[in-house]
Amino acid sequence: MGRELRIPKALTALPAPVRWLAVPVALTCTVVVLIGSWSSADPDVEVPQPSGRAAEYCRALADALPRELLGHARKDPSPASPYTAAWGGSPRTVLRCGIDRPEELDGEHAKDWSPTVDDVTWWSQQLGDGGYRFVTTMRAAYVEVTVPAGAAQNPFDPAAALSDLVKAKIPG
Known part of the structure; x- marks a missing residue:
C-alpha cells in the first residue's frame, strides 16, 4: 500500500x-x-587590528588616501576597514596600515633593498608571484603596500607615490 x-x-x-x-x-x-x-568577502586581504596611537595614525592616513593611485581607481577590500585600501582590479595594489612588525625584518631579509622616499624608508620583499611587498620602517605604525606582478609599471611606484601621505600622517 x-x-x-x-x-x-x-x-x-x-x-x-x-x-x-x-x-x-x-x-x-x-x-x-x-x-x-x-x-562579497575578500579573504585574501587580512584586516590589521592596530590599537592605541597606531590605530589613530592609520585612521588619519585612511582619511587622506587618494581615490586614484597611478591611474588606478580605488576599490577597497571587503569588509570595509580604515586599515585597508586597494587600487586597481586584478591584479591590484593593497595597502594595510597597523600591521604587526614583520618577522622578516629580523631575519636574513633584514638587509634587503630598502629605498627611502621623502624620509620614509620602505623595506622590500620580492614575493613568489613576482610581485613585491613594501613595509615602512622606523614609523609609529607599520604600513604595508603589496604590489602583485603587473599591478604597476615599476613595483615600487605605488609605495613611492604614497610616501608623502605616510610621512604626513604617521610620525617617524
Whole structure:
C-alpha cells in the first residue's frame, strides 16, 4: 500500500510547465544568492587590528588616501576597514596600515633593498608571484603596500607615490 503524493492545491492550479520548472528555478536562485554572499568577502586581504596611537595614525592616513593611485581607481577590500585600501582590479595594489612588525625584518631579509622616499624608508620583499611587498620602517605604525606582478609599471611606484601621505600622517 503505497502512499500517494499530495500536491498542494495552489500548485495544481498552475500549468504543468510552470510546476516542472518551479523547483529547479528555486534551487538556482538559492545557489546564486549563496554564491553572491560568499563572494562579497575578500579573504585574501587580512584586516590589521592596530590599537592605541597606531590605530589613530592609520585612521588619519585612511582619511587622506587618494581615490586614484597611478591611474588606478580605488576599490577597497571587503569588509570595509580604515586599515585597508586597494587600487586597481586584478591584479591590484593593497595597502594595510597597523600591521604587526614583520618577522622578516629580523631575519636574513633584514638587509634587503630598502629605498627611502621623502624620509620614509620602505623595506622590500620580492614575493613568489613576482610581485613585491613594501613595509615602512622606523614609523609609529607599520604600513604595508603589496604590489602583485603587473599591478604597476615599476613595483615600487605605488609605495613611492604614497610616501608623502605616510610621512604626513604617521610620525617617524
